[in-house]
Amino acid sequence: MNRLLAPGDVVRRWWDSRTRGHKWAVGLLGFGVLALLPLYTPPFLDTPGISFGGTMAQFAMFALIAIGLNVVVGQAGLLDLGYVGFYAVGAYTVALLTSPESPWNRMGWTVFFSSDWAWLSCVPLAMAVTAFSGLIIGTPTLRLRGDYLAIVTLGFGEIIRLVADNLSGVTNGARGLHQVAYPRVGESERLPDGVFSSGNSAGAANYGTWWFWLGLVLIAVILVLVGNLERSRVGRAWIAIREDEDAAEVMGVNTFKFKVWAFVIGAAIGGLSGALYAGQVQYVAPPTFNIINSMLFLCAVVLGGQGNKLGVVLGAFVIVYLPNRLLGVELLGVNLGDLKYLFFGLALVVMMIFRPAGLFPARQQLLAYGRSAREMLRARPDDREPVSS
Numbered sequence: 439m440n441r442l443l444a445p446g447d448v449v450r451r452w453w454d455s456r457t458r459g460h461k462w463a464v465g466l467l468g469f470g471v472l473a474l475l476p477l478y479t480p481p482f483l484d485t486p487g488i489s490f491g492g493t494m495a496q497f498a499m500f501a502l503i504a505i506g507l508n509v510v511v512g513q514a515g516l517l518d519l520g521y522v523g524f525y526a527v528g529a530y531t532v533a534l535l536t537s538p539e540s541p542w543n544r545m546g547w548t549v550f551f552s553s554d555w556a557w558l559s560c561v562p563l564a565m566a567v568t569a570f571s572g573l574i575i576g577t578p579t580l581r582l583r584g585d586y587l588a589i590v591t592l593g594f595g596e597i598i599r600l601v602a603d604n605l606s607g608v609t610n611g612a613r614g615l616h617q618v619a620y621p622r623v624g625e626s627e628r629l630p631d632g633v634f635s636s637g638n639s640a641g642a643a644n645y646g647t648w649w650f651w652l653g654l655v656l657i658a659v660i661l662v663l664v665g666n667l668e669r670s671r672v673g674r675a676w677i678a679i680r681e682d683e684d685a686a687e688v689m690g691v692n693t694f695k696f697k698v699w700a701f702v703i704g705a706a707i708g709g710l711s712g713a714l715y716a717g718q719v720q721y722v723a724p725p726t727f728n729i730i731n732s733m734l735f736l737c738a739v740v741l742g743g744q745g746n747k748l749g750v751v752l753g754a755f756v757i758v759y760l761p762n763r764l765l766g767v768e769l770l771g772v773n774l775g776d777l778k779y780l781f782f783g784l785a786l787v788v789m790m791i792f793r794p795a796g797l798f799p800a801r802q803q804l805l806a807y808g809r810s811a812r813e814m815l816r817a818r819p820d821d822r823e824p825v826s827s
Contacts, residue, residue, distance in 0.1 A: 473654055476647040487765035487775070489639075492646035493758060495718060498653025499711050500754035504738040505660055505747060506707025511736065512744035512800065513673065514700035515680030516580070517588040520595025522732035523575075524568050524705040526724075528712025530602060530609060531564040532557065533722040536619035539610055554622035557717045561710065568709025569702045576701035580694060583683070595732050603724040614723025618716045621652075636720065649718045656714070660707055661747055667703070668747075676700055680745075730779070737782050741789060743796030752798060757782070 475483070476491040485493050503525060510518045534540045536556045579590045602609045609615065624633035631637050634652075638645040667673050675696040678686035687693045716722050734757055742753025765775035789796065 469654060469658060473651060476650060477642045479642070485759075485762045485765065487767075488762050489644060489646050491642065491644045491650060493762045495646040495649040495653060496762075497755050497758040498650050498657060499714050499718075500735070500738060500758050501657050501751045502653065502660060502711035502714065503708055503735050504742065504750040504754040505657070505664060506704045506711065507735050507739050508744065508747060508750045509664060509667075509676075509707070510700050510704035511739055512746070512750065513668065513676040513680065514697055515676075515683075516697060516700060517584065518591045518701075518704070519588045519729075519736065520591035520593065520598075520732060521704070521708055521735050522727050522729070523591075523595040523598035524572060524708030525712040525715070525731075525735075526595075526598045526602060526727035527568045527571050527705075528564040528709030529716040529722045529727075530615075530712075531567045531709070532560045532713045532716040533615040533618045534608070535560050535563070537615035537722075538617050539615050541608055556619035557621050557713075560619070561713045564713040565706045565709045568712070569706040572702045572705025573698065576698045576705075580697045580701060592729070592732075595727070595729060599724050599727045602727070609724075612724060614721055616721050618720045618722060620717040620720060624648075634717070645718075649714070653714055656710065657751070660710075661751075664703075664707075664747060672696060672699060677745075734782070737786060739796075740786060741796060743798040743800060745800030746796065746798045749796055749798030749800070753796070 472494075476494055479490050484490055503521070506524075507518065507521050510516050510521070534542055537543065575591075575594050579587065582590060603612055605611070606613075620632075621634045622632045625631065629635065629638050633643070633648045634645055636645055638648070668676075675686070675691050675693075678689070678691055679693050679696060683693050715726075738753035738757045739750045740753070741756055742751065743749030760781065761775050761778035764778070765773075767774045
């Protein structure tokens with residue numbers, strides 16, 4: 439008797455049955471449809487209380503964070519509760535290098551970043567600084583496991599926020615850093631600061647839509663890079679560590695090295711998302727990087743399916759879209775948009791009971807010589823070569 443499949447299983451099995459060329463075609467078509475959503479928004483999908491373009495821009499940032507956190511939690515099996523710290527490091531790197539309120543700018547140390555391409559120049563630096571911070575934090579702590587590692591990473595996230603809040607001489611404290619640089623593209627008489635400026639707030643192609651398009655390109659690039667890593671020796675080592683670290687070490691896997699790699703790569707992707715946030719909002723302050731947001735990032739990974747790159751992107755969409763869709767919707771005098779943490783908590787409880795692997799769980803498969811092995815198993819018995827005794 440066949441087990442009743444959930445919608446996520448149906449989609450996953452259909453996707454797994456496609457060839458690589460079909461997957462690329464469907465992926466390109468899907469990204470094209472996503473890119474057009476802010477311009478041609480279906481009424482049932484629109485967010486009446488807030489700009490749909492702004493919602494999709496926020497989704498792009500969360501999707502990048504979910505992909506990076508999935509490398510750490512979903513691929514390598516490392517429970518990181520302080521991932522918001524890397525998000526903060528990326529955002530503050532861009533802000534300190536480009537904001538006129540930064541002491542580095544006032545002292546004339548960042549003349550190179552005063553051009554129209556300042557934000558773009560800072561993105562690789564933000565990723566590098568965040569990756570280095572991941573190396574500094576990961577080297578002494580990744581020898582811990584389970585709850586101990588979770589507590590250490592939780593402390594790291596809080597330390598970054600508290601340092602930003604108390605180091606007022608550099609970060610401007612709780613007041614934050616304003617006028618952070620952003621891409622100067624599409625300047626015209628109507629939009630003197632370009633299409634990415636907050637002054638472009640009218641119409642479907644507002645600044646949120648442009649940031650969403652930029653984020654969509656970055657998501658595609660990161661998905662390709664992470665997918666290649668997943669199919670490489672590094673990805674196989676991560677999966678071995680996630681399933682049983684002791685067994686992986688006995689089999690010759692340098693578990694500590696590959697855990698540090700996962701931490702550094704995940705941190706760099708988090709820094710990229712932080713740079714995207716700093717440019718879009720053009721304002722960076724400590725309250726944004728609290729522990730609640732770190733829990734939401736982890737919630738996106740758990741809901742979407744740990745280890746599944748596309749699943750965590752869907753989880754990020756749910757985390758961002760649901761509160762914005764319910765914004766302004768009242769039931770019995772209660773604004774449903776204010777109950778997002780209640781909804782997400784209930785969703786996690788239900789998921790842990792009925793769907794512990796997430797909506798789109800990662801499929802266990804042969805990563806090395808997988809295609810050859812599948813073709814051999816599908817061959818008829820009389821087509822297989824006899825085994826010599």
